[in-house]
Amino acid sequence: MTGDAPASTYRLQLRPEFGFADARDQVKYLSDLGVGAAYVSPVLDATPGSTHGYDVTDPRLARPALGGEPARLGLADALRAAGMGFVVDIVPNHMSIEVETANPFWWDVLDKGRASQFAHWFDIDWSRGRILVPVLGSADDLDALTVEGHELVYHDHRFPIAGDVDGTPQEIHDRQNYELVDWRRGNTELNYRRFFDITTLAAVSVEKQDVFKAVHGEVLRWVEDGDVTGLRIDHPDGLADPTVYMRRLREAAPYAWIVVEKILHPGESLPASWPVDGTTGYDALGEIFGVLVDPAGEAPMTALAAETGQDTDYAAVEENARRLVTDNILVAEVRRIAGLVEGVDPVFAQPAVAETMIAFSVYRSYLPEVGESWTRAIATAKERRPDLAVALDALDRQVTEHPTGELATRIQQTSGMVVAKGTEDTTFYRYTRFVALNEVGGSPDRFGIGLDEFHRLAAARDAHAPATMTTLTTHDTKRSEDTRARMAVLSELADDFAGAVRGWSQEAGLGEPSLELLAWQTLVGAGPISDERLVDYLLKAARESKLRTTWTEPDEAFEQQIRDWPARVRETVGDQVDAFVAHITAAGWHNSLSQKLIQLTSPGVPDVYQGTELWDFSLVDPDNRRPVDYAQRRHLLARIADGEVPPVDASGAAKLLLVHRALTLRRDRPELFRGYRPLRAEGPAADHAIAYGRSEDLVAVATRLPVGLAEAGGWGDTTLALDAGQWTDVLTGRTLDGTPVRLASLLDQYPVALLVRG
Numbered sequence: 001m002t003g004d005a006p007a008s009t010y011r012l013q014l015r016p017e018f019g020f021a022d023a024r025d026q027v028k029y030l031s032d033l034g035v036g037a038a039y040v041s042p043v044l045d046a047t048p049g050s051t052h053g054y055d056v057t058d059p060r061l062a063r064p065a066l067g068g069e070p071a072r073l074g075l076a077d078a079l080r081a082a083g084m085g086f087v088v089d090i091v092p093n094h095m096s097i098e099v100e101t102a103n104p105f106w107w108d109v110l111d112k113g114r115a116s117q118f119a120h121w122f123d124i125d126w127s128r129g130r131i132l133v134p135v136l137g138s139a140d141d142l143d144a145l146t147v148e149g150h151e152l153v154y155h156d157h158r159f160p161i162a163g164d165v166d167g168t169p170q171e172i173h174d175r176q177n178y179e180l181v182d183w184r185r186g187n188t189e190l191n192y193r194r195f196f197d198i199t200t201l202a203a204v205s206v207e208k209q210d211v212f213k214a215v216h217g218e219v220l221r222w223v224e225d226g227d228v229t230g231l232r233i234d235h236p237d238g239l240a241d242p243t244v245y246m247r248r249l250r251e252a253a254p255y256a257w258i259v260v261e262k263i264l265h266p267g268e269s270l271p272a273s274w275p276v277d278g279t280t281g282y283d284a285l286g287e288i289f290g291v292l293v294d295p296a297g298e299a300p301m302t303a304l305a306a307e308t309g310q311d312t313d314y315a316a317v318e319e320n321a322r323r324l325v326t327d328n329i330l331v332a333e334v335r336r337i338a339g340l341v342e343g344v345d346p347v348f349a350q351p352a353v354a355e356t357m358i359a360f361s362v363y364r365s366y367l368p369e370v371g372e373s374w375t376r377a378i379a380t381a382k383e384r385r386p387d388l389a390v391a392l393d394a395l396d397r398q399v400t401e402h403p404t405g406e407l408a409t410r411i412q413q414t415s416g417m418v419v420a421k422g423t424e425d426t427t428f429y430r431y432t433r434f435v436a437l438n439e440v441g442g443s444p445d446r447f448g449i450g451l452d453e454f455h456r457l458a459a460a461r462d463a464h465a466p467a468t469m470t471t472l473t474t475h476d477t478k479r480s481e482d483t484r485a486r487m488a489v490l491s492e493l494a495d496d497f498a499g500a501v502r503g504w505s506q507e508a509g510l511g512e513p514s515l516e517l518l519a520w521q522t523l524v525g526a527g528p529i530s531d532e533r534l535v536d537y538l539l540k541a542a543r544e545s546k547l548r549t550t551w552t553e554p555d556e557a558f559e560q561q562i563r564d565w566p567a568r569v570r571e572t573v574g575d576q577v578d579a580f581v582a583h584i585t586a587a588g589w590h591n592s593l594s595q596k597l598i599q600l601t602s603p604g605v606p607d608v609y610q611g612t613e614l615w616d617f618s619l620v621d622p623d624n625r626r627p628v629d630y631a632q633r634r635h636l637l638a639r640i641a642d643g644e645v646p647p648v649d650a651s652g653a654a655k656l657l658l659v660h661r662a663l664t665l666r667r668d669r670p671e672l673f674r675g676y677r678p679l680r681a682e683g684p685a686a687d688h689a690i691a692y693g694r695s696e697d698l699v700a701v702a703t704r705l706p707v708g709l710a711e712a713g714g715w716g717d718t719t720l721a722l723d724a725g726q727w728t729d730v731l732t733g734r735t736l737d738g739t740p741v742r743l744a745s746l747l748d749q750y751p752v753a754l755l756v757r758g
Contacts, residue, residue: 005257005277005467006085006230007036007667008600009607013475013625014041015051020062020071027078029634032641034663037085037230039607041475043072044218047096051625052475053089054234055096055201057103059215076227087230087257090219092212092245093238098200101158106202111160113177121211123193123203125336130179133159134186134199142180145169154180183552190332195238196417197329207240212248223253230257232280232469237262237364237416240409243273250275257605259469263420263441265362269464271369278468281607282441285471287457288598289436289484291690292591292704293448297434297491304498305433308505308513314445317431319358322422324546326354329421333414340407342398344391352391353411355381363416367403374399377415428478429545432518436487436525439478448491451687451704455678458692462603462676470604472595473612475625479525480609480618485595486588487525492707493584497524500580507572510565512548512558515541519565526617527581531566537619538562587706589615589648590751593658594702597752598690600662601700603676613659614652645732645749654750661730662754672698672756681743683718685709689743691720697758699727701743703751715744727755 010030012023023038030038042053045061053063062072079086097106105118110133113119114126124131135157136142145154147169152159162176173180181189186199195201206212222228231253236242249258258276264283270276306312326334334357338349359380365373378396382389399408428438437444449457461468472481479487490497501520510516519538523529539562542549549555569577592615600606609616611628614636618624636653640646640660646653666673673694681689688709690702699722703709719740727736729746731754736746746753 004229004255005605006087007670008034008605008663009037009039009085009087009230009469010035011474011607011609012038012040013610014043014053014063014066015625016049016065018627019066020075021067024071024075024078026630027075027082027084029630029637031082031084032634032637033613033660034665034667035084035608036605036663036667037087038075038079039087039230039232040089042089042091042234044090045102047098048102050096051622054091055098056091056094057096057099058105059095060218062218072222073227076222080226085229085257086227087232088219088222088228089232089234090216091234092204092206092215093235094195094201094203095215096200097202107160110176110178111162113162120208121204121214123205125191128189128191130177132181132186132189132191133178134181134183134190136180136182139182139185141182142170142173145173145180147172152176186332187329188331188335191336193333193413195235196421197325203238205240206245209248212245216249216252220252223256228256230259233258233260233276235416236260238413240413241404242366243271243369246274246276257467259605263363265441266443266446268362271366273369278465278604280474281469281471281604282439282474284461284468284599284602284604285439285477286442287449287454288470288472288595288602289439289488290446290449291451291454291598292485292488292595293437294488294491294494294705294708295448295450297494298447300494300498301434301491304494304501305513305517308517310432310513310517312431312433314427314431318423318427321426321430321546322358322418323354324426325418325422326358330414330417333410333417337407337410337414340410341391341395344394348388348391349395351385352381352388352395355385355388356392356395357411357415357418358422359384360415360419363419364412365415367399367408367412371400425544426546429518429541430514430547432514432521434487434491435518435521436479436484436490439484440474440476451690454690455692458602459676459678466603468604469607470599470602471607471609472599473609473616473618473624474607475609475621477624478620479522480616480624481595481612482588482592482615483525483617483619485591486584486617487521488591489584489587489707490521490524492587492705497580500576504569504573504576508565508568510561512542514545514547515562522619523569523577524581524584526619527577529617533619533623534566535563537623538565540620586648587710589654590703590706593648593655593750593752594690594704596655596658597662597700597702597754600659600666601673601694601698601754602692603673606663606666608659608663613656615650615655648750658731658750658752658754665730665754665756669756671695679720681718681720682740683743684716685712685714685718685743688715689718689720696723697756699753699755701746701753701755703747706751715742715747718743720746722755723757725757727757729753729755 043063044056045058045063046053047055062069097103105121108118109116150161193203239245259278259280260276261280302312311317334354338346338353341349356377359377362373382392431444543551548558636656640657648654677693679691688705690704693699719742721740
């Protein structure tokens with residue numbers, strides 16, 4: 001059984017400065033906008049000062065910093081009164097241990113060790129002795145330890161003391177159930193499972209039934225009380241047994257709408273056994289954006305990347321990045337898994353485990369239900385490392401013969417970490433040929449998709465996952481939907497852009513090919529942008545790429561070059577860059593409206609990320625978590641409600657109109673959004689039209705490749721046949737009689753139309 005899906009969702013990023021009461025204050029605006037449900041970031045108690053909430057410390061409490069339980073109930077009551085749903089993001093895979101005193105369960109484990117009643121909550125390898133806690137700045141930094149009361153203190157960190165406080169701080173430390181170490185030793189010897197490479201997030205053994213009940217009890221009470229109507233599940237690939245977890249969750253919340261943050265590779269599907277409504281929509285994001293990309297831009301963009309010195313072999317870049325992760329970042333995890341491979345010397349078992357995870361074409365396998373990806377990974381690993389054939393055969397045999405055993409469980413849990421760190425967080429910052437494609441769940445080597453493929457995928461979503469979430473922007477996207485939409489114009493003007501970049505780089509290059517090309521695309525895609533935002537983004541990108549600088553070992557001289565770069569650009573080629581941005585801005589707006597119409601009207605439950613109902617040119621987090629000006633949006637929405645039909649201009653009001661009208665229609669007339677049938681325009685510009693019907697009484701029309709359309713002279717005599725009857729464009733209020741319809745007339749005000757019959 002799956003749950004009752006909302007008509008749409010609107011994502012709110014809660015934080016201490018924008019808590020439950022602030023969200024409640026926006027309920028009327030969201031209702032007026034047409035939103036079906038408020039969809040909030042994690043709301044359980046989290047690390048003090050957390051701006052995102054994914055670092056949960058106590059799952060028994062509505063986060064006090066957001067207003068606590070009374071304010072949560074106030075928000076739930078306001079949403080219920082407005083007829084809206086309430087979707088909550090939950091984090092089953094890990095808990096924060098960054099501030100030791102904030103997590104009572106971890107504190108108890110540090111204090112009592114294996115004797116703690118919470119010891120089984122965390123995935124700790126107790127056979128390796130004391131719990132390693134990597135907080136020291138260097139290996140010999142234990143000299144900085146002090147004792148305060150019954151606690152060991154290291155700078156801002158406090159730890160419990162078991163037993164007497166006799167002796168020096170170091171002597172007391174040596175008697176504890178934990179050992180404080182530096183980050184390098186933590187990377188190689190850590191004996192608790194973590195979230196990716198973040199040692200301050202300890203994995204939770206939620207596969208154990210009592211742990212599941214303990215960490216989900218409060219949220220499930222909210223569901224049972226009717227306060228929460230939907231759940232978004234963070235990072236299911238880190239779970240020991242995602243299938244069992246999903247079944248247990250569905251049993252506990254039989255009527256909730258449940259979507260999972262599962263990153264699907266193109267062509268991959270959710271396991272059929274998961275009783276959920278779908279994903280959080282990255283797959284739809286890639287499809288919707290892909291149809292707006294001009295394949296003709298691939299060759300010029302590839303040539304530009306190659307001549308700057310960048311490796312344009314995507315598979316090779318990805319393989320090397322993943323190898324960096326297994327060999328340097330997740331060494332402790334690889335060693336722990338290799339130790340489970342029976343009958344194989346660790347000298348061979350460790351590289352065999354690493355090669356298998358490097359070779360995955362998807363994030364993880366789901367044995368025994370879905371085994372193709374595992375088989376392909378083993379085969380690829382053998383091709384790359386024939387010298388490891390014996391070890392790989394042993395690994396394959398033990399995993400497939402015991403698909404629920406510890407070895408199979410751990411290697412499947414960890415492969416997603418290798419893929420995510422190696423691909424999303426490294427390759428996407430190294431392979432910068434056309435960064436608009438470097439998106440979560442995307443494949444940067446696939447330069448767009450055709451119309452027929454787009455329609456096939458949309459129809460498949462309608463047939464197999466009609467209640468899945470669709471999205472264009474999330475808190476995890478590398479850049480916002482409008483930034484990508486403007487970047488899509490570059491695929492149509494690839495030669496012009498390449499020529500401009502060659503000149504710009506001669507005057508203001510950065511000296512590292514991948515970052516330099518990323519920087520120019522960012523500057524034109526997100527401009528105008530402040531120096532502070534641009535520098536923060538480029539520093540993060542440079543560190544994530546791990547080519548010239550890293551988070552742990554920064555190259556100060558290179559990072560200073562990055563800090564100085566915006567000023568150099570302004571002084572040398574600033575006018576040229578501004579002119580290029582001005583040249584592509586209008587076409588970017590058209591792409592933005594087209595992809596938004598498609599997302600809001602195609603199969604699935606559309607999510608609007610906070611603030612993106614107007615133009616939003618954000619970059620990766622934390623840039624995409626900046627405060628939203630709701631007063632401005634309420635003012636513009638009131639004008640639209642009074643009948644204003646705004647032009648497509650810098651205000652973004654045209655996008656707000658589109659979001660308002662589409663969401664309101666979905667909420668008030670859900671019967672219109674059923675089924676999917678591709679429609680084909682006829683005439684010289686037919687390939688520039690994306691048209692489809694949902695029910696017999698709704699048709700959506702969008703524009704693709706607007707630069708090429710303009711260069712060809714516009715729509716000309718291109719037409720679209722509609723079923724008989726009178727049709728109304730809900731965006732403009734215009735009525736249409738007769739068929740076929742000339743697209744030059746239909747799309748003379750906006751590049752999109754949303755037609756309802758009758």
